[in-house]
Amino acid sequence: MKKVSVIIPVYNSSKYLKECLDSVINQTYQNLEIIIINDNSNDNSLSIINSFKDKRIRIINLDKRNGVASCRNKGVDCSTGDYICFLDSDDFWYLEKIEKQVKFIEDKAFIYSDYEYYNDKRRHRVHVPKKITYNKALKNTTIFTSTVMLNMKYLTKEDLYMPNVKLGQDSSTWWKILKKVKIAYGMNEVLSIYRVGNKSLSSNKIKAVIGTWKILKLENLNIFKRIHCFIFYIFNAIKRRIK
Numbered sequence: 001m002k003k004v005s006v007i008i009p010v011y012n013s014s015k016y017l018k019e020c021l022d023s024v025i026n027q028t029y030q031n032l033e034i035i036i037i038n039d040n041s042n043d044n045s046l047s048i049i050n051s052f053k054d055k056r057i058r059i060i061n062l063d064k065r066n067g068v069a070s071c072r073n074k075g076v077d078c079s080t081g082d083y084i085c086f087l088d089s090d091d092f093w094y095l096e097k098i099e100k101q102v103k104f105i106e107d108k109a110f111i112y113s114d115y116e117y118y119n120d121k122r123r124h125r126v127h128v129p130k131k132i133t134y135n136k137a138l139k140n141t142t143i144f145t146s147t148v149m150l151n152m153k154y155l156t157k158e159d160l161y162m163p164n165v166k167l168g169q170d171s172s173t174w175w176k177i178l179k180k181v182k183i184a185y186g187m188n189e190v191l192s193i194y195r196v197g198n199k200s201l202s203s204n205k206i207k208a209v210i211g212t213w214k215i216l217k218l219e220n221l222n223i224f225k226r227i228h229c230f231i232f233y234i235f236n237a238i239k240r241r242i243k
Contacts, residue, residue, distance in 0.1 A: 167210075
């Protein structure tokens with residue numbers, strides 16, 4: 001049975017952390033290594049983590065704040081799995097998420113799935129494309145980090161390293177991987193829940209728009225293509241929320 005590495009950055013996540021970790025511990029697919037990077041939290045996140053007595057959990061405690069990209073990179077460095085997944089500490093998975101993705105990934109390098117935006121009032125499903133290429137991904141940041149599974153048979157750890165920027169580090173990484181593997185494959189099934197309103201950066205729409213423009217700039221696109229991709233990014237971002 002292939003091993004799956006689950007990388008979870010944690011910073012002051014006590015409100016939802018138990019639900020997040022429960023959704024991993026209780027996965028129907030059990031051959032996991034769960035790498036939790038505590039980014040110098042000053043609430044009771046570490047106490048919650050320590051309350052889980054599971055031998056699959058490995059805790060990395062940082063003595064100063066590093067940020068989510070650096071935490072994910074440290075998790076990648078420590079990982080030994082055949083497949084790698086990421087989970088944000090205020091999101092959670094359905095219990096068959098990993099089992100279904102392990103069956104789907106087979107000879108694919110990069111997969112992702114549908115997901116739901118969730119808050120206390122409503123849930124909203126996001127349908128993802130069945131396939132996405134680098135050029136299409138530049139126009140559509142639909143790949144949600146907590147839905148991703150990566151096959152290390154086809155990738156190196158360096159391929160997974162995220163740039164140390166405040167916003168868009170995940171999209172920038174998916175673009176980098178797509179330059180190498182050409183196509184990522186989507187599962188049209190909701191496997192992950194994105195908790196809306198609790199990500200102080202991602203929930204700020206203006207910052208998200210500015211962040212996307214900046215990471216598009218890092219791709220060294222000419223100005224006309226960058227504007228073209230940016231317009232489509234805004235259109236697709238709106239469509240995801242109202243469809």
